[in-house]
Amino acid sequence: LAKTTQPISMDSYEGQEVNITCSHNNIATNDYITWYQQFPSQGPRFIIQGYKTKVTNEVASLFIPADRKSSTLSLPRVSLSDTAVYYCLVGDGNYGGSQGNLIFGKGTKLSVKP
């Protein structure tokens, strides 16, 4: 899996748009970019996945430049309930044991304030 780098923390206010950028300089041709959200004491929850350009779903948007060496998760109009840790993962989806470890980094702790 490609190594990823994210900011450790971010602060925002309710109603603002939040953009979290992840760097993955060593992304491979077959790798997808996936973002997860985790609340305290809960399992990480899938948010969005993309390969290139832009992907949008009911929760977020994912922007991926042409070189795919970074990606930006965009959360529109955040609320207090969006306070969580956000993880960026890059891999081919075959997270099989030592051949392709699904390893979470520290993620980005987003704090949304009223």
Next chain:
Amino acid sequence: GAVVSQHPSRVICKSGTSVKIECRSLDFQATTMFWYRQFPKQSLMLMATSNEGSKATYEQGVEKDKFLINHASLTLSTLTVTSAHPEDSSFYICSAGRPDRDNEQYFGPGTRLTVT
């Protein structure tokens, strides 16, 4: 959407006893499930990959004889923590890969294990 469940959600056991945690994919078949462990204020760490019908693959540093994994069906994987000790107290989370969606990982709600 896809749902992955875990049971129990919380368990307290005495040191030296064994605890079994179940992970189920409720509306899809998962040939592969993953088990993670998360210590307080740390990231999830992959412990092992559970493959239906075959032996689990363990990550380096994870004792296979201590953390027994069984994936007997396409919808159920179990993790048994044998001879638990207080240092095994942690948050255990499983995930299931959905084959028809590029193995997109659906995570369970987690199990909080406390060993006294």
